Amino acid sequence: MAKQVMLKFTEVPRLMPEKRAADARTADFDEIYSQFAQEKANEQASRCSQCGVPFCQSHCPLHNNIPDWLKLTAEGRLQEAYELSQATNTFPEICGRICPQDRLCEGNCVIEQSGHGTVTIGSIEKYITDTAWENGWVKPITPARERTESVGIIGAGPGGLAAADMLRRAGVQVTVYDRYDRAGGLMVYGIPGFKLEKQVTERRNTQLAEGGVDLQMNVNVGVDISFSDIKAKHDSVIIATGVYKSRDLGGPGAGLNGIVRALDYLTASNKNSFGDHVPEFESGELNASGKRVVVIGGGDTAMDCVRTAIRQGATSVKCLYRRDRANMPGSQRETQNAEEEGVEFVWLAAPKGFTGEGDVSGVMVSKMRLGAPDATGRQSPEIIPDADYVEDADLVIKALGFEAEDLPTLWNEPELQVTRWGTVTAKFGTHETPMPGVYAVGDIVRGASLVVWAIRDGREAAEAILKKFDKAANAIAAE
Template sequence: MASRLLKFFKIAHEPPHVRDAGERICDFDEISDEFIREKAAEQASRCSQCGIPFCQSHCPLGNHIPDWLQLAAEGRVREAYEVSAATNPMPEVCGRVCPQDRLCEGNCVVEKAGFGTVTIGAVERWLTDTAVKEGWIAPIAPEIERGESVAIVGAGPAGMAAAERLRRAGFQVTVLDRYDRAGGLMIYGIPNFKLDKSIPARRHEALREGGVRFALGWELGRDGTIADLRRSHDAVILAFGAYAARRLDLPGEAGMEPVAALDFLTASNRKGLGDAVPGFEAGELNAHAKKVVVVGGGDTAMDCVRTAVRQGAASVTCLYRRGRDTMPGSAREVKHAEAEGVTFQWLSAPARIGEGHIEVQPMKLDMSAGGRGTVLPDEGPVWRLEADMVIEALGFSPEDAAAMAGGARIELTRRGTVKADPKTFETGEPGVYAAGDLVRGPSLVVWALKDAITVSDAIVRRFANAREPA
């Protein structure tokens, strides 16, 4: 079988075909075509099967990437899927939204050798999509039913992944979420062109069919407290993410209020799902025919600029106070955005919002302290950029979990995140755990999934010998 591998010097790097920018900006469909089986196997065969798999060590989940690439190259597709799914609760999501260029693919030995990375993310996505089509994914069927119940607050990646893992272990699981659909940012934050909404919806349905109960439209603090949940369940997991938007604090004239990125993205996603969205219809959350300026340099900013383009904005500009090489977002996303007509103004920060414009302060980087450098105002003159809509994509902070504790002992760090044991994610309140962005701060889906595994396994261990299963 070795002859089917190590072909990186014979076969060129070839990711899935990306639709032409002029075509893809006319809809919200995913931008990449699907791999055919032969192409996926061919690209998987480029893996060098190196002795130290840096792709695996740079994956937060520690996915056994060389193993499932080898199986895919050999045509053993079902086995490849099973190996992929053994360590990743949502491979079809990670294959689409993970910044592979910063993680597995960016650290691929073949990439470092100058041959172009192995298309790990595309093969990962293809394996699970194939498993769905072929009916290989078995429904949740616990070997035993336990009597312990677990409440999970938040139906995003961490909450859904923890629910699946605990349900497979036989626990009685209830997931509570403020929204009317399960999926969290996978539904309302990430645009459809990156993650089709049928994918998290399919996960929700599979969990429901497997016995996980959902209480949607339930909001912590309004409908109950952490202490209330702890009294009625054997364990509680807080996984409601980081939704508090960081806002610009700028002087400005009356007439143009900045729009929070999540408000803008949620309105767009709801519109795509067929919901009535008054703010969109009124134009407040709709970029159509407007000169749009997005402030920020992360993946949320990229989601905003690319959404604005698809809504028919007259122009879209991204202001980022650092340079291209130091921005936190995926370089691949920047490349897609540029192809779709987005203008980037590097080393630029907003100074003042005016009527129909935004004043921009040139910036510079002081690299004397190392790292990403210190951002300082440049001596260049402040200049004006025309704008009808300014979107703040400055990141998010966790909501105040302690304020919703209801007497439970929930402590916060100086950053506002929930303080939890790093090995188990248990908080200061026995039996109450936290995971994902609520503990880490704003981070990647793949880290939320890693936390879900950690916290679920900690709960399983806690009750392993507590009492006999029902």
């Protein structure tokens, strides 16, 4: 009788990869978690209960076949585990690092609900694909045949690159246009290296370029090339620009120096890590070194900002959020990491203005309490009367979320339909817009969301485009 390798959650405790000590990891921008050794990865994978209805899979936006590749990992069949993982996810090593597993797959693990601690799915996913790269199992993009159809993709973030990967593997001619100098979107310039080291994204960019994807960097659509020119040049177009317009914050003193946008701050830090010349960082404008830093917001971007400020040598870092810990939108795991690294969270605190003469010196704060639930079911914050105070600050970072840019105006394309939020209108499933041959994926459709959702959208759009190309080709052949 074959030895049972699974269902060991009652005898094997949950274990995460070793995490570097806070004082060591805050001295650099390297990832904070070490890699599983094969024995530990196999052991942790063996904890999976192989349940009949895998909630981990159903709560994954990509519906990754998690129980099967966990079983293959437990059996030591890592190459097969990688191939199964890659079948549904274009960038599994990236999702393994930055997905909020505590809100998705791991948060819905059956053994977690039974009190035994979730399977460490994200860490195993990362281990599988990193091992695949090390062993040469990640194969180059080599289409079986070249096709004549071409697709232009606007935006080199996760949605655009996922679509580019699928289309190019099918032999389609793919050109990606992006306004920045490196492909990857927020994976490169928005997410710090301690969560996603940049070589992880760069090797995927290299794979795409070597596979025949034409990456056109430093191309600003609407300025360097028109949308209509891109549309005329290609058989189909995918809009995957993401949402980069930061939500703003008014009130007295909102225009003081030292109040900056989260994305500007994170981009400067990431560019500096690449060794780029960044005047705003070198001048101190977007550098937290020696400053009292206050970050406003409670999402994952806020967590990236506070943890970056710690590494830059801020004298103090505080995070203001208008609700309590239980109601914050960011990852609880990231919040814990931030606290370990010296970040102070000020819950139930909302900014109402800023103090200072020329340069910011503080944030005027209203203390809050949670009242009745709003339309989403979350308790609405209410101001506590006569409880205002000032939080001292030399640098204030606004991490309040992102909105869509006005693409119809920027691109001089009034026929491009958008919602009242400015996001592009697209069909569910196929992602086709009302404009023939034009598709839209990721945050520019959903609003600010997760990398894993953008990957799903990009793959779905690529699949819809391929079906349309095949249908057209078959119709011509039948004539």
